[in-house]
Amino acid sequence: MTLSLVFEQILNGLQSGIMLFLMAAGLTLIFGVMGLINLAHGSLYMVGAFCAAAMAGWTGSFALGLVAALAGAAAAGALIELVVIRRLYARDHLDQVLATFALILIFSEGTRWVFGSFPLYLDVPEALSGPVSLPGGISYPLYRLAIIGVGLAVAAGLFWLIGQTRVGVRIRAGENDREMIAALGVDIDRLYTFVFALGAALAGLAGALVGAIQSVQVGMGEPVLILAFVVIVIGGIGSIKGALVGALLVGLTETLGSVFLPVFFKLFMAPAAATQAGASLSSMAIYILMAGVLVWKPSGLFGSRG
């Protein structure tokens, strides 16, 4: 186990954390501002990936694919907000879960209807393909570095949007007291649609970026959705800062756990049993992390709600 391998694994953890952040940010914004549990967030991730794959396949340009992912997911988000989600704000969480679960099924079968049941092709753009050499003799895929860069840029943009702009003030106000902000003359319906579309666009962006190195297929969003929920519970529901910290924690725990736990068990167990025990424990690691955080801070690291 060399130092450069450890460093490379940390980079891998950061990269998967950053992608989780894009998912979790939208989820936490939507929950924080509207109090809505959106299980269909994973479907928007899938929509982004499919839009990107279709556009990239049609035009040959990955950049246009990304634009299509953002636009397609935002449009899908705005559409379901207007048609379905809007009716759910006043309902309790069980109704929201049921309705958004139905949306998952509709999106999955709809996507299969349009694109067929075989996975689509989406590849890393030529300019970003292949590995680059980093200091310390590490060779690391350039595309993954680019993902880390894009994710950090989006995080900075979100902090700016929430913290420095007029829209951000309204979002924060909506989070604290939606009746008061409506009484002050803010068009709360439009604000909600905007926040929902923004969250959807972030999920779509994550889907497209990840789709290039994974498989673009129906149902790709649900495993990520579960992780994103873990992230926002750890970070504190409604907090963008919490989502960022939580996502990085989950990404690093997952990656480093799967690599180093088997190595750790090999110190005092037979190799085959150690591999087995390490693999089993590492798939539990993030949930243990979540439980630990909740014991220590029941509302999450940066949560404000009790």
Add this chain to the structure above:
Amino acid sequence: MNIKSLALSTALAALATASVADVKVGMITTLSGGGASLGIDTRDGFMLAINAAGRDDIEVVIEDDQRKPDVAVQLADKMIQSEKVDVLTGIVWSNLAMAVVPSATAQGLFYLSTNAAPAQLAGRGCNANYFSVSYQNDNLHEGAGAYATQEGFKNTFIMAPNYPAGKDSLTGFKRFYEGELSGEIYTKLGQTDYAAEIAQIRASGADSVFFFLPGGMGISFLKQYADSGVDLPLVGPAFSFDQGILQAVGDAALGVKNSSTWSKDLDNAANAAFVSAFEEAYGRLPSIYAAQGYDTANLLLSAMDKADVNDDAAFGAALKEADFASVRGSFNFATNNHPIQNVYVREVIKEGDVFTNKIVSTAMENRDNAYVADCKM
């Protein structure tokens, strides 16, 4: 009284004659959700053979199991109790097969497996009414192990998801691989990011990599592997190199070796006819699942010509003769009702715009399976 009973027995006899001819097949397969492409190919291959036969004494009921064991069990109960099927088939996944097959065969139905063939059903749990037309689950992994030995790989890194079929895979590979292992890891089932594993492969000093990652997992791994700059030879079972999957992997799969019991370029008349008929009927190239579905239907049709489905012993014997032209060429059943067949090594190539496989060598000839001795029928 006499006339009454005569009439009754005539009616019964008429009923019996009618049922001699008719076979009702229940197909339970995955037609929605993530694994749908496998079930769709199974169904299409099976129905291609049924439709080509043009017979009116066979009826097929098809239902979607959504890849869920509980749904598969419900569908099996419904098919057995209200549809009164004689034969069940079509299940893609081993965990679903384990939920359905033992109770179906215990109720006297025949089960013909188009794909899933877990070790439990090949060894002590074997049954005279259960036939695997596909393979025994370990076969392709054994073929990959035999190939690695033939190629002289000395230090292979092996990897599979942490679930029963993944463990069987690595066991199967090791059964015929004679070199050393530079690493052995279990990944999470459904994992899509393999950066950590690829870094371990790079650091391990391996001379080759064996991986079993079916479906989307394989697509993700191959793309990330190609982009990582690690260029050790890759070997895997056919599941990650299937016709439907290859197009989504693209150039990243080119040149990779994979073990399979079937390939579209396998040189026999039945296969040539199958491939062209499948392309004509569905407008795409067939996969191994389609080939296995097609063989299953033809096996069933061949047995229907010889025996009555209601006579378990005779119909079972007719199935066991395997008197049909398999698209895999030579095909026989071992004593535990699993195939004896060749395992080939294929290489991923590009034909025009389409990624596909071609056979480069034979890893194992007339391979049966490791569980024959455990099966007491």
